[in-house]
Amino acid sequence: MEGFCFINKKERQEKICAIIRTNEVRTQKELRELLKNQGYDITLATISRDIQELKVRKEYSSNGVESYHLPNNVTEKSTIQKLQQYFSEAILSIEVSGVFVIIRTDPGNAKAIGYMMDSLEWKQLAGVISGDDNCLLLCKTESEAEKVKKKCLEIWGRGRN
Template sequence: MKKDERHQLLRKLVQKDVITKQEDFVDKLHERGIEVTQATISRDIKELQLVKAPAQNGGYRYNLPPEMDYDVSQKLSRLMKDAFVSIDTQREFVLIRTLPGNAFALASLIEAAKYKEMFGCVSGDDTVLVISRDEESAKRLQKKIISFI
């Protein structure tokens, strides 16, 4: 399993289950047939910036940090409805124009979504340039982004 996939699974586990210690993560992944060590989980926790917060049962549990505890899709949808101007593709490039001052936030959300079609993303004040892995990926990504409007 790739690190990005494991990180996504860990985020879901934290939201769904009460995870009180690193070994809980290891056990949950082993139940799914994913071999992982406690040292790997420790690094993942740091990279994901998971925090321990009081649990309802009186102990502590892992949680997502406040800024990560949101639905990227909902924020993308809201921003696209409020600030979208146009979108176009050329080969592996997707160019998105927004109202002035909105491109940085849009680029940040697109990066947070971690689309597999995306190689990288740069933005200015009113323009986001998404570099896709290939021409077909650019077309798929354009459709995904348009779906938020």
């Protein structure tokens, strides 16, 4: 009678993920407040259960603050999106040379991009070396290198939309 929004379990858990992704949520009570702000009045009992089902856990952020974080397998879902973001902001060129694909980046950005490329686990990628301003993607054959370049260009293109 009092709440404005009805919500089922699936939706609710998605909301919770979204909130955790974008806020530094330190307690379940805090999470409850944030949900309430969006019109969802949910008891702490339910939130506690959702937290467990989603395998959300408290971790230390880089700033040392302890807050709830999504488990890695959920975070990974957005790797492509992060990559698009990075590509659009930091990539200067993508070129092929033999079995290598060379990605030139703004200084300091290559390691992060290399790390994400690696985490994509593309089967064509035998290995990734990252320096300060470039990544070397090693493929087993030249045609695979061409394919990897193409896939990278696609992500790059999408990121710039």
